[in-house]
Amino acid sequence: MTxxxxxxxxxxxxxxxxxxxxxASAMLRWTREFLARQIAAEEPDxxxxxxxxxxxxxxxxxxxxxxxxxxxxxRRVSSRxx
Numbered sequence: 191m192t193x194x195x196x197x198x199x200x201x202x203x204x205x206x207x208x209x210x211x212x213x214a215s216a217m218l219r220w221t222r223e224f225l226a227r228q229i230a231a232e233e234p235d236x237x238x239x240x241x242x243x244x245x246x247x248x249x250x251x252x253x254x255x256x257x258x259x260x261x262x263x264x265r266r267v268s269s270r271x272x
Contacts, residue, residue: 239267
C-alpha cells in the first residue's frame with residue numbers, strides 16, 4: 191500500500207457516516223457532470239433529456255437490466271423529438 195493510499199484510508203476511516211455519504215455523493219455528481227460534458231462535446235445537438243439518459247447509460251453500462259430500461263426511455267425521447 192502506498193503512503194497516499196494509507197493516508198486516504200485513514201482520513202476516510204475518520205469520517206462520520208454522513209461525511210462519507212456526502213463525499214460519495216459529490217464524487218457521483220462530479221462523474222455525472224464529467225460524462226455530460228464529454229457527451230455534449232461529442233453530440234452538441236443532444237437535448238437535455240437525452241443527455242441525462244446517455245449519462246445514465248454510461249453509468250449503468252454493466253447492469254444489463256437497467257441499461258435496457260434506459261435504452262427504452264431513450265427510444266421514447268428520441269421518437270418524441272422527431
